[in-house]
Amino acid sequence: MSAELKELVNSPFLWVITIGGLCLVFGLALLFIIRSIKAAPHVGVTKEQVNTTLKTACVSAIGPSVVIAVGMISLLVVAGAPTALLRLSVCGNVGYEVQAVGVAAGQFGVDGTAASLTGEIFQTAVFIAALGCIGYLIVPVLFVTKFDKVIQKVGGKDMTMMMVICNAAILGCYAYVDAPYILRMDNSTVALIVGFVVTLAVQQFVKRTGKKALLQWNLLLSMLCGMLAGALVG
Amino acid sequence: MNKNAQEKDYFNSKYMPSLVLIGRIILSLAMFYFFVPFLWTWFGKGIEPQWKEIAGASAVWLMIQLPWYISEPIAYFPIQGVTGMLVCSLAGNSSNMRIPCALTAQKAAGVKPGTQQGTLVSTIAISATCFVSIGILAIFVIGGQTILNMLPDSVTNSLSLMLPALFGCIFAQFMGEDLPTAGFCMAIGIGILLIGNTGVLNWIPFDGVYLIEMLLPIFGAIIFAYNMQKRRKAKEAVSGGTEE
Numbered sequence: 001m002s003a004e005l006k007e008l009v010n011s012p013f014l015w016v017i018t019i020g021g022l023c024l025v026f027g028l029a030l031l032f033i034i035r036s037i038k039a040a041p042h043v044g045v046t047k048e049q050v051n052t053t054l055k056t057a058c059v060s061a062i063g064p065s066v067v068i069a070v071g072m073i074s075l076l077v078v079a080g081a082p083t084a085l086l087r088l089s090v091c092g093n094v095g096y097e098v099q100a101v102g103v104a105a106g107q108f109g110v111d112g113t114a115a116s117l118t119g120e121i122f123q124t125a126v127f128i129a130a131l132g133c134i135g136y137l138i139v140p141v142l143f144v145t146k147f148d149k150v151i152q153k154v155g156g157k158d159m160t161m162m163m164v165i166c167n168a169a170i171l172g173c174y175a176y177v178d179a180p181y182i183l184r185m186d187n188s189t190v191a192l193i194v195g196f197v198v199t200l201a202v203q204q205f206v207k208r209t210g211k212k213a214l215l216q217w218n219l220l221l222s223m224l225c226g227m228l229a230g231a232l233v234g
Numbered sequence: 235m236n237k238n239a240q241e242k243d244y245f246n247s248k249y250m251p252s253l254v255l256i257g258r259i260i261l262s263l264a265m266f267y268f269f270v271p272f273l274w275t276w277f278g279k280g281i282e283p284q285w286k287e288i289a290g291a292s293a294v295w296l297m298i299q300l301p302w303y304i305s306e307p308i309a310y311f312p313i314q315g316v317t318g319m320l321v322c323s324l325a326g327n328s329s330n331m332r333i334p335c336a337l338t339a340q341k342a343a344g345v346k347p348g349t350q351q352g353t354l355v356s357t358i359a360i361s362a363t364c365f366v367s368i369g370i371l372a373i374f375v376i377g378g379q380t381i382l383n384m385l386p387d388s389v390t391n392s393l394s395l396m397l398p399a400l401f402g403c404i405f406a407q408f409m410g411e412d413l414p415t416a417g418f419c420m421a422i423g424i425g426i427l428l429i430g431n432t433g434v435l436n437w438i439p440f441d442g443v444y445l446i447e448m449l450l451p452i453f454g455a456i457i458f459a460y461n462m463q464k465r466r467k468a469k470e471a472v473s474g475g476t477e478e
Contacts, residue, residue, distance in 0.1 A: 008279060017270050022368055024267065025325055028260045029361035032321055035253055036358045042244035043350045049343040050358065056342040057335045057359035061366035064331035068367065069374035074396040076375065083271065085375045089368045090264070091326040096298065102397050103294050107287040112397060115387070123275040124288050128295040130268035135296070135303035137261045140323045145254060147311050147319070164463045165456055167411045168419070172455030173298050174405040175416075175423035176448050181398045183427060188398040195399030199406035218403070226399020231392040 001114045009080025009122060018086040025089055068094045070220055075101070077114045079125060087129055091136035099177075100132070101125045111188070187234030195226035245350045250316060253357075257320030264324055290444070297452060313337060314360065315353025321360045327367070335363045412459055419455035426450050 001009075040050050071094040075084040078101045087097040102112030104124035110116040181192045202218045205211070275281045307319065310333050314322050322332050337347070339359035345351040409416040426447050429435060435443040 008275075013274060013278065014271060017274070021264075021267060024260055024264050025364050025368065028257065028324055029321060029364040031256055032253060032317060032357055032361045035249065036317070036354050036361075039244065039249040040354060043249070043354050045343070045345070045351050045354050049345070049351075049355065053339045053343045053355045053358045054362050056339040057362040058366050060335040060338045061331060061363035062370070064327070064334065065363075065367040065370040068327060068331065069371050071396075071400075072371060072374060081375045085371055086271075088327070088371055089325070089364075090268070091324060092299075093302075093327050096302075098397060098400060099298070100295065103298070104287075104291045106294070107290040108284075119275065119279070119281045120284050120287070123272060123281050123283060124291050126271040126275065127269070127283070127288055128291050130272055131292055132295055132299045133268050134265055135299055136306075136323050136326070137265050139303055139307055140319050141258050141261050143307075144257070144316050144319055145250075147307065147316065161460070161463055161467075164412065164459050167408055168415045168455040168459030169300065169452060170408050171405070171412065171416050172419045172423075172452030174401060174408070175419040175451040175455065177298070178401050178405055178420070179423035179427045179447075179451070181401065182424060183431075188395060191395040192398040192402035194402070196402030196406045199403040200409075203406070203410060218407075222403035222406075223396040223399045226402060227392060227395040230395035230399070234392070234395075 001117055005117060005119060005122070006080075008119060009083060011082075014080065014082035018082040021086045022089055071098060071223065074098055074223070078112060078117055079122065083122075083126060083129075091133040092129075096132075097129065100129045104128060187230040190233045191226035191230030193226075194229040195222040198222040198225045249354075253317045253320070257317070261320065261324055293445070294448060297448065313340075313347045313352075314356055315347075317353060318356040318360050321357065321364070325360070325364045325367075331367060332360045332363055336360050412462075414462060415455050415459040418458045419451040422454045423447075423451040 037050055040047070068088055072084050072088050075087065075098045079087070087100070088094055099112075101117070101121065104121050105112040105116060107124065108118070108121055110121070112121075178192060181188050199218055199222045202221060272283075276283055306328055310322065310328055311319060313333055313336055318336060322328050325332060336356040336359045340347055340352055340355050343351075343355045345355050347356070405416070405420075430443050430447055435446070438446070
């Protein structure tokens with residue numbers, strides 16, 4: 001990555017935008033906590049239950065947050081610190097946010113590594129990341145109150161069909177994303193296969209031992225093993 | 235009875251409407267706000283947008299995200315409730331953090347998902363995770379950057395290999411749910427790429443071959459899975475009928 005580009009992706013202005021975005025999340029979260037605590041006695045939730053909830057949620061969030069933070073490093077390398085922090089603090093999911101740069105780079109005919117990043121790729125990546133958020137945000141904005149009714153209406157067998165179709169769409173997407181790496185036959189192919197095998201192994205292990213906590217680390221473990229294997233081969 | 239009715243009234247007439255309104259305003263604001271980095275690179279830094287590439291990347295990206303727009307609300311709504319959904323949608327990372335935390339908190343507090351109490355508890359839980367996760371991310375982002383600056387380029391470049399590893403991991407995660415569809419669409423994905431690489435599809439105008447390479451595995455998978463599920467349902471209906 002050139003010095004000029006490094007300056008662009010770590011610009012103070014991007015930090016200001018990031019802090020503004022985090023304030024949106026903090027503001028919403030704080031208001032919701034305060035209003036919920038206020039409403040608790042009216043709904044039949046005791047003070048003790050509120051305290052238990054706060055404690056449990058905070059403790060439970062530590063593990064997944066560390067996993068996300070480590071996953072974030074690969075985004076940090078290509079997209080810079082402020083963008084990585086903003087992207088992983090708002091809509092979406094660590095697994096998908098990390099790919100935005102890869103998808104953008106693909107359109108310019110290069111891979112999503114720090115070495116091949118340009119200003120145009122960065123710009124395309126931040127555009128699609130913002131565009132991707134619209135879907136996550138507009139669904140609750142428009143339909144949140146109607147969801148209760150819809151959920152009950154869809155129910156039954158149609159619900160199963162919906163899940164089957166959603167799952168198939170995800171598989172199809174990743175078949176498309178994975179196929180070029182498989183055909184490339186280089187260290188990225190090794191990384192992909194190792195990530196795939198480690199996930200299957202983790203799933204089997206959890207199935208046999210019932211240690212579901214490991215599933216939280218599955219993504220990180222697969223990514224690290226895949227990266228190490230790929231780096232060793234390359 | 236009267237007290238019960240009053241409580242129900244408070245939840246539905248005061249708690250929910252005010253939070254839904256706040257949520258709708260902040261989420262709508264966020265939709266526009268997230269485009270500021272793009273606008274800044276364009277007008278502030280003078281990088282001319284490459285619209286063709288942006289359109290292509292947007293198509294791929296939306297296809298990747300689309301199943302989540304539909305499946306996440308359906309899968310998580312009973313746990314989140316109306317208010318939890320609003321926070322969760324803005325804060326993201328539902329499946330790997332917010333939802334597990336909300337479930338654990340509901341269990342610890344002894345309330346059931348889908349009830350008013352459950353909704354309230356999950357709203358508090360999901361909101362609380364935002365502070366923890368962003369705090370930890372901020373520590374990593376500041377510390378992580380210092381470490382990265384000290385590392386040689388070869389090491390930082392190999393960190394990018396996490397990406398294909400992640401792609402493999404996600405395919406493996408969803409493969410277990412529907413093995414036949416997984417095999418089918420992967421075969422299509424590789425097959426169409428091999429055909430495209432030979433150049434026999436180059437006559438298709440406007441880079442249409444890329445679009446085909448992308449859409450064929452996705453729609454192939456959907457149609458395949460739909461028919462499989464239909465057949466499964468028909469079989470169930472037949473065996474159910476004979477039993478009766």
